[in-house]
Amino acid sequence: MNKGKAWLHVYYDENGQLSFKKIPTEEIVPLWRDADHTQLDAVIRVYEVEAYEGTQKKIITKVEFWDTTGVRRYVLDNTAGLIPDVEAGESGSHFVVVQGEQEQPLNWECVPFICFKYNDEELPLVQVIKSLVDDYDAKTSDNANNLEDLPNSIYVIRNYDGTDLGEFRRNLSVYRAVKVTDEGGLDTKNIEINVEAHKSHIEQLRKDIYEFGRGVDTQSDKFGNSPSGIALKFLYADLDMDANIMETEFQASLEQLLWFVNVHLANIGAGDFTNEQVEFVFNRDILINETDAVTNIRNSVGILSEETLVAQHPWVTDVKLEMDRLKKQREMEYGGLPPEGGANGGEENEEDE
Structure with missing residues (x-):
């Protein structure tokens, strides 16, 4: 929801167990085979690691290219560009099978990365409501500044018998008086705040944020006192619609994940489960009467x-x-x-x- 999509890496750990690792979205550059983004041709992963040269810490940018033939590793150098990663190995397979003292490199038939999407546009939730939230924050901040400045009204002075405004503020604070000459005087201008207009605008922004974000506004009048089950269903309708979209995308991703599990079970001799029917059930919890x-x-x-x-x-x-x-x-x-x-x-x- 925060980034529009997330990535899961399928691999074998040191003990030979099938494992899954979440990869930060900003590290992945997908190369899709189709316009609908359902099949991967390859994945480029760019990430940073900490290294030490003596006692000095430095950040190294590493680049990996994953496809069905294995993985190629590089280090991004500021001057030389991409150079092979000799330390980690210039290239390798997805995993290695050990039989006795022999090691056999093997690759999955698919790129071992699975994309979980928030929606079919792969857009994060913040992109939909960012402008509304920014407006809400700006108006709230402006109102807070006005309230803070309100006790210190604007002073209008005529023929002030002094050198600078700092002296004027000091005399007003210490002596509660100010010295003027001839026809001089002191007036105050109060800051007028339209409370009702500000309140109406803030309330409308809050409603729009929940509406476009498909959330549940717990401060809504619809909650009332012990609302009926039908009223609660209507209240959660937008959130339920958002969950439906996410579930549709997750079902496709879990099907891809199931393929890796079935191949793993076949590889270890547990049996062929590719024709077994598997249903993924998403349980949802909502308030009820x-x-x-x-x-x-x-x-x-x-x-x-x-x-x-x-x-x-x-x-x-x-x-x-x-x-x-x-x-x-x-x-x-x-x-x-x-x-x-x-x-x-x-x-x-x-x-x-």
Whole structure:
């Protein structure tokens, strides 16, 4: 959300375990194969490391070029430009398989970098609301300056019998008086602040920031006192829309991540899972009206299964654990048997008769 997109690097650590590392977005220059930015041809990574020459610390800029044939490493020199990185190795493979005493370099069939996008335009949230936030900050700052200057009204002096304004301010502060000549005098001009106009503008800016940023304004009048579930859904509608867009982009990225996992499992002999169906579920938490939720659950008894009703209860975090608790509670109350007269008591038994 802060940078529009983020990058995940797939690699094997020192112990041979499949690992993932977040790479700062500003370090990555992607070379896309298509206009929709779905397939990578290569990735250029530019980053800085600290090094020491004796006791003097210096910053070294390193450049890596990743594609399906491996990685090439360079050091950016101010005078010579790009030179091969001899220390880290001029080139290498994505990973190395060790069999006995032999090492076999191997590469993924895809560039081992995965892009996670905030939206399909790859634009950060700040780009949408930056101008509004800057205006909000500027108006608030100007108003704070005016309030600070308000007690020290502007002084208009005529025929001042002194040398400079510093002396005037000192005399006014110490003696609470100022000396003038002939037809001289002292007037004050107060700073007029249009409070209502400033307040209206600030409130409108705040609404626009939440509107364009698709956020939830907790100070909105819509919250009120114990709003209904429908009102809360409308309040979270913009945020939910933003989450839908992010989820759509993340689903595609997770599919790419799953490809690396499946290939890894096949490489280590765990099996071929490429044809297995995998579903990525994004759980969302929003404020709800618990009274409405519990009432709807109670009204659904007999229509839905007990496990479904328990899963929808706002106080339940672990459905399986809660079902086990209910089972144990019934065993303690009825000795493992249903209540006398059936599940709904004696009346149902009498009607059956």
